[in-house]
Amino acid sequence: MSRIMTLPKIGVNMTEAVVDEWFVKPGDVVGEGDAIFLAETDKATQEIFATDSGIVGKLIANEGDTVQINEPIMVLLDEGEEYDETSPIAQPAVTEKEEAAVTKVVIAKPQTPAPIKSTVGERIKISPLARKTAKDEGIDILSLSPIKPGKRITKSDVLRLRESALSTRVQRGAVTASSTALDTLTITVNADMLVSLCQKLNDSGVAAGNVDIITKAAAVAIREHGAVNGFAEQINIAVEAETTEGLSNPVVIGADKKTVAQIKADVDASVSVASGANFAVTNLGALGVESHVPAKSILNCATLAIGCVTKGFAADEFDNPVVRKQLKMTLAFDADVIDRAVAAMFIMQVQKLVENPMLMLAL
Amino acid sequence: MSEITVRQALNDALREEMEIDPTVIIMGCDIAVRGGPFGVTLGLLDQFGRKRVKDTPISEPGFTGAGVGAAATGLRPIVEILYSDWLTLCTDQIVNMAAKMRYMFGGKVNMPLVIRAPFGAGGGVAAQHSQSFEAWFNHIPGLKVVAPITPYDVKGMLKAAIRDDNPVMFFEHKRSYQITGEVPDNEDYIVPFGKAAIRREGTDVTIVSYSMMSIRAQNAAEELAKQGISCEVIDLRSILPLDYETVMNSIAKTNRVVVCQEANLRGGLAADIVAEIIDRGFDLLDAPPVRVGAPNVPMPYNAGLEALCIPDEENIKEAVMKVMSND
Numbered sequence: 001m002s003r004i005m006t007l008p009k010i011g012v013n014m015t016e017a018v019v020d021e022w023f024v025k026p027g028d029v030v031g032e033g034d035a036i037f038l039a040e041t042d043k044a045t046q047e048i049f050a051t052d053s054g055i056v057g058k059l060i061a062n063e064g065d066t067v068q069i070n071e072p073i074m075v076l077l078d079e080g081e082e083y084d085e086t087s088p089i090a091q092p093a094v095t096e097k098e099e100a101a102v103t104k105v106v107i108a109k110p111q112t113p114a115p116i117k118s119t120v121g122e123r124i125k126i127s128p129l130a131r132k133t134a135k136d137e138g139i140d141i142l143s144l145s146p147i148k149p150g151k152r153i154t155k156s157d158v159l160r161l162r163e164s165a166l167s168t169r170v171q172r173g174a175v176t177a178s179s180t181a182l183d184t185l186t187i188t189v190n191a192d193m194l195v196s197l198c199q200k201l202n203d204s205g206v207a208a209g210n211v212d213i214i215t216k217a218a219a220v221a222i223r224e225h226g227a228v229n230g231f232a233e234q235i236n237i238a239v240e241a242e243t244t245e246g247l248s249n250p251v252v253i254g255a256d257k258k259t260v261a262q263i264k265a266d267v268d269a270s271v272s273v274a275s276g277a278n279f280a281v282t283n284l285g286a287l288g289v290e291s292h293v294p295a296k297s298i299l300n301c302a303t304l305a306i307g308c309v310t311k312g313f314a315a316d317e318f319d320n321p322v323v324r325k326q327l328k329m330t331l332a333f334d335a336d337v338i339d340r341a342v343a344a345m346f347i348m349q350v351q352k353l354v355e356n357p358m359l360m361l362a363l
Numbered sequence: 364m365s366e367i368t369v370r371q372a373l374n375d376a377l378r379e380e381m382e383i384d385p386t387v388i389i390m391g392c393d394i395a396v397r398g399g400p401f402g403v404t405l406g407l408l409d410q411f412g413r414k415r416v417k418d419t420p421i422s423e424p425g426f427t428g429a430g431v432g433a434a435a436t437g438l439r440p441i442v443e444i445l446y447s448d449w450l451t452l453c454t455d456q457i458v459n460m461a462a463k464m465r466y467m468f469g470g471k472v473n474m475p476l477v478i479r480a481p482f483g484a485g486g487g488v489a490a491q492h493s494q495s496f497e498a499w500f501n502h503i504p505g506l507k508v509v510a511p512i513t514p515y516d517v518k519g520m521l522k523a524a525i526r527d528d529n530p531v532m533f534f535e536h537k538r539s540y541q542i543t544g545e546v547p548d549n550e551d552y553i554v555p556f557g558k559a560a561i562r563r564e565g566t567d568v569t570i571v572s573y574s575m576m577s578i579r580a581q582n583a584a585e586e587l588a589k590q591g592i593s594c595e596v597i598d599l600r601s602i603l604p605l606d607y608e609t610v611m612n613s614i615a616k617t618n619r620v621v622v623c624q625e626a627n628l629r630g631g632l633a634a635d636i637v638a639e640i641i642d643r644g645f646d647l648l649d650a651p652p653v654r655v656g657a658p659n660v661p662m663p664y665n666a667g668l669e670a671l672c673i674p675d676e677e678n679i680k681e682a683v684m685k686v687m688s689n690d
Binding site for chain 1: 618645646647648649650688689690
């Protein structure tokens with residue numbers, strides 16, 4: 001149905017406008033809120049926006065014409081319709097005209113500058129420090145919220161968001177990790193000193209095995225490479241042991257601060273699945289397996305798999321073969337969460353500590 | 364070390380400086396024969412004689428002007444204004460003469476003048492004897508302004524003030540004379556201007572204070588610590604120059620600040636300090652700074668109303684809670 005669009009009233013005192021320049025011509029498609037012509041009004045030169053959508057059938061007002069408000073300015077058609085001077089034209093009732101035009105303008109006007117309006121209009125109550133911290137962290141302040149509604153956003157709110165983003169990232173990584181193959185890094189380490197330390201400890205009445213010393217080494221290395229456990233403040237390591245009766249994975253809380261004897265005691269004390277682990281050590285070596293690659297992580301964290309101690313040949317400094325004790329370690333992790341380079345640095349640090357456990361006295 | 368009062372610390376500082384330097388003189392109402400209305404100058408007349416310890420008529424503009432002239436011509440006078448409220452009478456001598464002379468004469472005149480002015484509220488001495496005017500003099504280029512509170516600082520800063528070649532406004536709190544503290548025996552020390560003291564270390568809120576308010580701030584901080592709020596209390600000691608380095612370092616740690624003064628709030632030193640903090644470290648602030656001060660009324664004589672008007676530990680605690688609230 002063809003219909004007439006009239007000049008909308010856009011200022012309180014506006015009574016008429018001069019059509020300066022049309023932006024549309026017959027045949028153009030016009031959406032409600034589109035600028036259709038430039039007008040000189042009592043206030044200034046400004047754009048007039050369409051109050052309806054359709055196809056321009058005819059421009060009634062010509063450039064240079066002075067048009068009173070609510071006077072027809074153009075004819076709009078529906079799609080597929082042809083403009084015909086004689087076709088019936090819907091004439092909105094005059095009493096409704098002004099009202100309709102005004103309300104429509106109110107709706108139409110903000111459509112163009114919508115994004116600006118939504119950000120400028122709302123003031124965000126945020127401290128200068130929080131604003132700066134968010135900027136430094138690359139966090140959009142629109143994504144922040146105070147701890148209680150109505151309170152000011154402070155630095156702690158920014159840090160809270162960052163922490164949750166981090167843990168989301170770890171969780172997301174974990175989901176991937178449990179559903180897809182992990183990245184793995186495998187190294188062979190010299191176990192001469194590890195085995196000899198174990199022997200000495202046991203001779204002195206301290207019950208501790210290879211896995212306990214390696215767990216301690218991993219914990220100490222995580223201190224330097226926090227990305228490996230998602231920057232968790234406390235280094236909690238699940239020590240998984242496969243048994244013929246199933247899997248046990250006691251968690252050693254704050255493993256880096258414990259002695260190997262305490263780690264051993266923690267592992268022995270608990271056989272149930274405990275929560276709170278942010279790193280895992282798995283020991284199929286205890287069953288005589290030389291190496292294994294964890295295809296998925298049960299506890300949703302990076303996992304260090306330890307193989308059994310074997311004897312093997314290695315080259316000494318003169319390239320002569322020497323027999324030494326060695327074992328293989330494989331770190332399984334999700335590269336979406338932990339950079340491969342960080343993972344490599346971490347496992348090299350573990351190697352250094354396992355090959356020379358006395359270094360841990362200084363760390 | 365000996366435990367002495369603020370009164371004794373002031374007396375010791377005056378005596379020691381007068382012994383060291385024969386050009387040091389003191390004058391004011393009742394300071395010679397009577398030994399000072401607060402007993403600060405007891406014994407000095409006997410030791411140094413009438414030429415160096417002078418009782419004056421009750422004319423602050425007269426004897427302050429005499430002090431300015433004496434300072435300009437080679438002596439190091441200490442002028443006592445019995446109540447700092449009377450600074451109104453001699454402000455022309457201080458602001459237009461003492462503070463300007465060295466500058467306007469191209470540095471050819473020194474102005475080693477010390478104005479001792481007991482200030483602060485309490486004790487029911489009413490509206491004309493309870494005021495704190497440090498903000499007025501902080502506004503004047505050419506002056507130095509200090510307000511120490513511990514016996515150690517009082518003695519060391521009065522000695523520093525006497526040795527300074529510029530006019531120094533020395534504000535001593537009139538309720539502080541009986542406060543005791545340790546001061547080294549037989550040691551000629553000074554406390555330099557422009558260095559604040561951290562009276563208590565903390566991590567949550569910085570409380571900037573001076574004079575009696577620093578003692579109240581420490582008391583408030585002790586109580587707040589029981590609620591798990593850790594306050595760092597800074598005693599400025601020296602108002603002009605002011606140690607903003609210490610203030611800003613503390614705020615960099617706590618990100619929240621309360622600034623205390625005993626004077627009524629409007630146009631006060633706390634406002635000036637807050638403005639400077641914002642200039643220097645807007646991005647360090649996690650909350651709007653909060654000021655503590657008296658209401659903008661003349662100090663009432665009535666004991667109940669007076670207690671209501673003097674900012675105390677409760678006001679400081681409320682301010683700390685406000686700055687912690689994030690409202």
